[in-house]
Amino acid sequence: GAVVSQHPSWVICKSGTSVKIECRSLDFQATTMFWYRQFPKQSLMLMATSNEGSKATYEQGVEKDKFLINHASLTLSTLTVTSAHPEDSSFYICSATKNRLSQETQYFGPGTRLLVL
């Protein structure tokens, strides 16, 4: 199989603090990881694509200085929401692929629900 985990599954924080979310591929090496965000009753929206060892590529409208992505190893990518505000409250889901080839199967993590008070 291809299992992707996320930690934490749930986080509540105060406005202005930073929150780090981890995405791990447990039984395979993930050269590419994706970060999606899902607001209530909305579709998943791609935030950024990260390849191991290189800078992430952010989608239009996503602030790279606010959502810091690090993909330092083949099994771990982290998303840090800096100076979180209530409007950042959302469901964050990562996915991973085994290769950098296009049309690769993506394996999704279980998601992290962030609530900013």
Next chain:
Amino acid sequence: KQEVTQIPAALSVPEGENLVLNCSFTDSAIYNLQWFRQDPGKGLTSLLLIQSSQREQTSGRLNASLDKSSGRSTLYIAASQPGDSATYLCAVPNQAGTALIFGKGTTLSVSS
């Protein structure tokens, strides 16, 4: 820009009914189309992936069809069960083929 639309947004049926979920996409130049299941507050489970050269895929009580020329896909669920209650998402790759573009989903509720 590719857009994915799912109809209906919500659906409630009694147990045992056969049902169809619809997905449409604006750019027919897709490599594949994928159907996912999402349980409340959970991640995604891949159900079926149809390659652009295929017309349909089947897995158990699920059958997904793809009509690229008309930009449509349907997910057929036979003999629905309460355990099928979830949100069903369809997704197609973006133009670069590097990430997925999702519809908003159809939330299905099957009552016993």
